[in-house]
Amino acid sequence: MKVLIRGAGVAGLTLAHELAARGADVTVVEKRGEIAGNASWQAGGMLAPWCERESAEEAVLTLGRGAADWWDAALPGHVCRRGTLVLAPARDTGEFDRFGRRTSGFRQLDAGEIATLEPALAGRFGRGLFFAGEAHLDPRKALLALRDKLLGVGVRIEFGHRSGYADVEVDCTGIADRRSELRGVRGEMLVLQTAEISLARPVRLLHPRIPVYVVPRSANLFMVGATMIECDAAGPITARSTMELLGAAYALHPAFGEAELVETGVGVRPAFADNLPRVERDGRNIRINGLYRHGFLLAPAMAGQAADMILGNPAAKEFALEAHR
Structure with missing residues (x-):
């Protein structure tokens, strides 16, 4: 064949x-x-x-x-199975509760458990959701x-x-x-570099308008993304999105305020209705x-x-x- x-x-x-x-x-x-x-x-x-x-x-x-198992079998050593941590600022507890109602497969964490899981975030968040079965x-x-x-x-x-x-x-x-019938959904992202903070797993920070995720990579790099804009134009990232993503990263930890902005990127994802x-x-x-x-x-x-x-x-x-x- x-x-x-x-x-x-x-x-x-x-x-x-x-x-x-x-x-x-x-x-x-x-x-x-x-x-x-x-x-x-x-x-x-x-x-x-x-x-x-x-x-x-x-x-x-x-x-x-089954995706994590597939990638682990196809490319041994490339999958990091440390789960996902979901957090929200104190002012956005409504978003936090809504996220919990719409999902499963997590356990709730208090401030002490968050600190144990991610020491860099100690004292910054009072509640969290930990999805232990997830990977990146x-x-x-x-x-x-x-x-x-x-x-x-x-x-x-x-x-x-x-x-x-x-x-x-x-x-x-x-x-x-x-x-x-296909439409484009534009996603914008940043890559930041800093040695002032270490994360072991992706962290999702909830917000009613711009929820974001911060994904750790090697060499002190962190991918921060991503917007979802109903648009099929690629082009450079917008100033507004850059500020919003940087603001979200700073809200997760102030050390991101001193990070180097090493890359911006835009991807247009295909979607059906x-x-x-x-x-x-x-x-x-x-x-x-x-x-x-x-x-x-x-x-x-x-x-x-x-x-x-x-x-x-x-x-x-x-x-x-x-x-x-």
Whole structure:
């Protein structure tokens, strides 16, 4: 079975991994000159299905709860399983209570337990929610490691445009697949660097208008994101978003006020009206799209469904549709 995958973001590379593991002959084509710069490259890398349930359908939890295991098996050593900590300023206790009502899989923490979990935040917050079953990874390291693994098992990754026969072609191009029912959701992020604070896990800081997350990475780096703006324009980050994200980081800990701003980024995430992904087939053409803000969380499940569909599981199409009703 020869399969051509268009798009080397997280959807395309996870599908290539699934297909190669099952014996398919796979070629991935990426129109960019490198595996960088797309929405996947700008992602937070949080594998947090229970937290995402706060604003997402049950399908996101159902399909995403196996993501950490998939990434751990595919790329041993890249997944950090230290959970997610959710906090809110004292003035936003209403948001904190609402988040707890809409989610599950957590235990409540008091100020002392927060300090034990994250010593840098001692004395700053009186209540927290700890989602111990969640995880995170560095998206950029994961994408590059997945690329290297695929090349090592014979998957071809080509840049530019390629034509030629394949038994199946799969479109994983995200927002570049300009179907009318897709919309763009712009996410903006910052990367800060400081040695004055250390965090062991992603921290979500709730706010009624701009809830944000701070994700620790190596070399004293912290990714702060992300806005959700109904817009399909890329372009540079806005001054307003920069100030809001910096303000949120400062609210989490004043040490971020002295951090170096080493990077800003914008990614446009593809979404359908229900914010749920789809695997669709039209003859020998298949599409995986609409991963919205859940790329690394839901790509493994979507890749598994698409691989079943491509390689002849007769129930695959029915399952893929049933999961998103």
